[in-house]
Amino acid sequence: MLQFILRRLLGAIPVLLCITLVVFLLMFVIPGDPITALIDPRAAELNPDAVKLLRAKWGLDHPVHIRYWKFLCNAVRGDLGKSYRTNQQVLEAVLQRVPATLQLAAASVAWATLVGVSAGIISAVKQYSVIDFLFMLLALIGVSMPVFWLGLMLMYLVGVRWPLLPPSGYGTWQHLVLPSITLGSAMTALLARITRSAMLNVIRLEYITTARSKGLAERTVVYKHALRNALIPVVTVIGLQMAGLMGGAVITESVFGWPGVGRLTVDAIAWRDMPLVQGCVLFLACAFVVVSLMVDVVYALIDPRVRYD
Amino acid sequence: MSAASRAHSAQEPPRRASESLWHRFRRNPSAMAGLVITSAFVMVAVAAPWLTPYHPLKNDLSSALLPPSPTHPLGTDQLGRDVLARVLYGSRISLTVGLVVQSISLTVGTALGLVAGFFGGRVDGVIVGLTNAMLAFPSLLFAIAIMSVLGPGLYNVFIALGVLAWPTVCRLVRGEILSLKQREFVEAARAVGAGTLRIMLRHLLPNCMGPVIVVGTLGVATAILSEASLSFLGLGAQPPTPSWGSMIGRGRDYIFSAPWMVVAPGAAICLTILGLNMLGDGLRDVFDPRLRT
Numbered sequence: 190m191l192q193f194i195l196r197r198l199l200g201a202i203p204v205l206l207c208i209t210l211v212v213f214l215l216m217f218v219i220p221g222d223p224i225t226a227l228i229d230p231r232a233a234e235l236n237p238d239a240v241k242l243l244r245a246k247w248g249l250d251h252p253v254h255i256r257y258w259k260f261l262c263n264a265v266r267g268d269l270g271k272s273y274r275t276n277q278q279v280l281e282a283v284l285q286r287v288p289a290t291l292q293l294a295a296a297s298v299a300w301a302t303l304v305g306v307s308a309g310i311i312s313a314v315k316q317y318s319v320i321d322f323l324f325m326l327l328a329l330i331g332v333s334m335p336v337f338w339l340g341l342m343l344m345y346l347v348g349v350r351w352p353l354l355p356p357s358g359y360g361t362w363q364h365l366v367l368p369s370i371t372l373g374s375a376m377t378a379l380l381a382r383i384t385r386s387a388m389l390n391v392i393r394l395e396y397i398t399t400a401r402s403k404g405l406a407e408r409t410v411v412y413k414h415a416l417r418n419a420l421i422p423v424v425t426v427i428g429l430q431m432a433g434l435m436g437g438a439v440i441t442e443s444v445f446g447w448p449g450v451g452r453l454t455v456d457a458i459a460w461r462d463m464p465l466v467q468g469c470v471l472f473l474a475c476a477f478v479v480v481s482l483m484v485d486v487v488y489a490l491i492d493p494r495v496r497y498d
Numbered sequence: 499m500s501a502a503s504r505a506h507s508a509q510e511p512p513r514r515a516s517e518s519l520w521h522r523f524r525r526n527p528s529a530m531a532g533l534v535i536t537s538a539f540v541m542v543a544v545a546a547p548w549l550t551p552y553h554p555l556k557n558d559l560s561s562a563l564l565p566p567s568p569t570h571p572l573g574t575d576q577l578g579r580d581v582l583a584r585v586l587y588g589s590r591i592s593l594t595v596g597l598v599v600q601s602i603s604l605t606v607g608t609a610l611g612l613v614a615g616f617f618g619g620r621v622d623g624v625i626v627g628l629t630n631a632m633l634a635f636p637s638l639l640f641a642i643a644i645m646s647v648l649g650p651g652l653y654n655v656f657i658a659l660g661v662l663a664w665p666t667v668c669r670l671v672r673g674e675i676l677s678l679k680q681r682e683f684v685e686a687a688r689a690v691g692a693g694t695l696r697i698m699l700r701h702l703l704p705n706c707m708g709p710v711i712v713v714g715t716l717g718v719a720t721a722i723l724s725e726a727s728l729s730f731l732g733l734g735a736q737p738p739t740p741s742w743g744s745m746i747g748r749g750r751d752y753i754f755s756a757p758w759m760v761v762a763p764g765a766a767i768c769l770t771i772l773g774l775n776m777l778g779d780g781l782r783d784v785f786d787p788r789l790r791t
Contacts, residue, residue: 207631333771335723337730338746338764345757436638440727444750454639455731458646470643477636 190486197485201478208474209264213257213467264471270464272457279468283450287472289359290449293441294434296365297373302427305377309384309423314411316389324381331378336437340371340444357446372441376430383426387419394418421488428484435473522784529780535773543589552580554587554740563756573758575749584740585762591741592770595655595725596718602660604714607667608703614668615675616698625668632665641724645733652735655728659721670713674706708785712778719774726767742767 244250248259263270269279308328312321344367348356358364391397392415400414401407439451446452450469457465523529542549552570558578566573572581614625641658648654678684679702687701728734729743730750737744742763749759 204631204635208635329775330768330772333719333768333775335726335730335743335746335764335767335771337727338760338767341746341750341753341760342764345753345760349754433636433638436636436642439639439642440731443731454642458642458733466643466646470639473639474635 194482194486197482201482204478205471205474209261209467209471210257213260260467269468269471272462272465274460274462274465279464282465283453283468283472286448286450286453289447290438290442290451292365293368293372293438293447293449294431296369297376297434298427298431300369301373301376301380301430305380306384306423308377308381310388310411310416312381312385313388313392321385325385328378328381331374332382334374336371336375337440337444339374340368340441343367343371344445357444359446359448368441368445368447371444372434372437375437376427376434379430380423380426384419384423387422388415391415391419424487425484428480428487431480431484435477519784523780526780526783528776529783532773532776532778532780535769536777539589539770539773540593542586543593546583546586546590549586550580550583552583554579554584555738563752565756566758572762573756575745575756575759576752581745581759581762584745585742585766588740588742588745588763588766589770591652591735591739592722592725592767595652595659596722596774598656599659599663599721599725600714600717602656603663603667603717604710606660607664608671608710610664611668611671612675612698612703615672616679616694616702622672626672629665629668629672632662633669637662638724638727641728642731642733645728650733650736652739652741655725655734658728659724662724663717663721666717667710667713670709671706674709675702678702678705712782712785715774715781716778719771719778722774723767723771 241250248256251259260270267280269283271277272279272282275282308324312324315321344356347353347367354363354366355361356367397410397415400410405414435451438449439454441447442449442451443455450472454466454469454473456462457469523533556579558574560578561570561574562576562578564570564574564578570580570582572585575581575584610625610629614622641662644658644661645654648657684697684701687697692701725734725741726743726746729741730747732744732747735741735744737748745763746760749756749763752759
């Protein structure tokens, strides 16, 4: 098991390297550099020496590969450079925002799992009923709805039209409700569909017939026998979706003004704050890799048929 | 596509096979609904100028932020432009994005998948490695990163989304080819003297088109949704282009005073994606009933 985890960790390194390299190299295609974004061009024209000094200070005058190598070496030591804009350590700036993003992601996953899996089970048990049809229609709409639109609609309807919850901001649990519903909606819909089809596949198997024929209660059959086996694809999807939440978080956070890493990413892009963008993307990518790894481990734990080699 | 249905369609003359596909498709209500919605979307995109008397870019500050009324059925935006006109014209942007991005991803993905699956070995290793690396990263985030570098704009959206979409196609085609190339008809083709290129393009490629069409249809939906997200963040289509995503992005500032600016384009996105998803799911049921989710 340990070996399996180690091997997966090693396998993640090239992926992360690729990502850092791509993010790093792509930054060079930007017309102009952070200096031009930071300083009024007229002022820069008047004082070229100051511009040169700033370039040297941030290492912008070195060749590309040396800058990348420096970036990597520093990153390994936890030094992601300083934000061009606030002069704050990037790692510190990103870590400050992590709790908010984790909170949002955890709340979204929790309620998406609860609602999505329950709806999927009910749909499967009552296949072709009105409730099944309704749930699956809702799920289809949920998959098709743009996150940001749902967020704005909730904000308008529940936050302003009928003021039940605060439309934006951060702090209490009430603030968490709308953003987490927004971020979790697509996942809920997908989980409902996956759970339903997984349950339907399992329910047709012979061991379920056996369980029924030996007189077990329907509840025991559904929850103890069928659900446990149907959960395997569901766990995979939860894992993959959790990773996908990182992208959704960027949008949800910027809709609701949620002070997480996602919003920081968008802000950093707007400011052309290169080290900060790299830090954010690197963090989100690491989170993605760690979550995928955890999914693999959980997968192996709940399904004895999966081997570690 | 299951082995049985594949063998089935391979034995029958092609015309009858396609007829039975159409027959199965027609009996699937959600697939038909998807087809109707998608066709309506395409028709609106083509016929936009004839469906509204207003021009999507024409400002009229004297009638800014008007609520829905008989003259402006969906109201007007902060510059007095007719929201309905902008939504109708916006379908052109979405359709273009969907088609261009999918053309890129299907071309690149199919070509690489075909090569990887057919030749195997080191070529396969490199392509699979690249595919896995691309798929190992949350795509919207990657798109945001690429857009932040290329700079905002519709053409850059094409590039970013096209670059991101091909690995799914590639993986699928490769898998199909791996199993197809072991089959007897390939051996038969080779026995009668068909060259490598001919086998790849005339024998293998047409046989894996079913799943590719399904993924392509669902991919159009993903592309449209991604463009909307990027435009919403201000990284995609730039004003005054009437893109649904950027309309919502602008309307967001007026959500409390003029919610119609956000409702209409969002509903349009929703309906379009819903139609494409239903169509894609329906096609999947038709091509391979086993894959139903």
